[in-house]
Amino acid sequence: MAIQLICTFFLNNTYFGIEVEDVQEIIRQQSLTRVPLAAPDICGLMNLRGQVIPVVDLPCRLRLRSVSCPIGEQVIYNIIVKTNDDTAGFRVDEIGDILECPLEAFEPSPTTLNSHIRWFLKGAYKLEHDFLLLLDSQKILQTTYRDTAEEIDTHSLFTSKRKYIVSDRLGR
Numbered sequence: 001m002a003i004q005l006i007c008t009f010f011l012n013n014t015y016f017g018i019e020v021e022d023v024q025e026i027i028r029q030q031s032l033t034r035v036p037l038a039a040p041d042i043c044g045l046m047n048l049r050g051q052v053i054p055v056v057d058l059p060c061r062l063r064l065r066s067v068s069c070p071i072g073e074q075v076i077y078n079i080i081v082k083t084n085d086d087t088a089g090f091r092v093d094e095i096g097d098i099l100e101c102p103l104e105a106f107e108p109s110p111t112t113l114n115s116h117i118r119w120f121l122k123g124a125y126k127l128e129h130d131f132l133l134l135l136d137s138q139k140i141l142q143t144t145y146r147d148t149a150e151e152i153d154t155h156s157l158f159t160s161k162r163k164y165i166v167s168d169r170l171g172r
Helices: 115-120 137-142 152-169
Strands: 003-011 014-019 023-028 042-048 051-057 077-082 087-092 094-102 121-126 131-135
Touching: 003 077, 003 087, 003 131, 014 094, 042 087, 077 094, 077 137, 115 121, 115 137, 131 137
Parallel strands: 014 131, 051 087
Antiparallel strands: 003 014, 003 094, 023 077, 042 051, 077 087, 121 131
8 A cells, every 4th residue: 555654734723734755854943034025925034054945934825824924932833845946944833743644545625625725735635533635845835925915916006006106206
């Protein structure tokens, strides 16, 4: 029987996982350098043994939380993910376990989920007492906040209107 190893974690009390082969390591939050004008779901840059990597607020990118990179008393974890081209930290709420999931138990993404989250999923596993949503690390790393924001049209209109007002003041 073929199995798939999954690194599990929680985002807003929802059980998620990514394939273990994408995980480089799991660490507690280190100090971050904020990046001016970065997308709201980028918490900042982390120096990981000489390698500077971006830290993505995963709940924010998946639209599970509207406030990005909240600061509080809780311990924050980062799953350092390495794919073919990119390395990044995924900020998660809580770390779970490494699960061995039989490949025959793998199912397509549930159609009851909103399309935004479904786009980031590879599929799902029904577990004995829970449901595990398997994320696609590559899609998360290749997608920007701008690609995921529903309000982007409003923002674009505001920006172009603002340019127009500035142009009028200059007499152009």
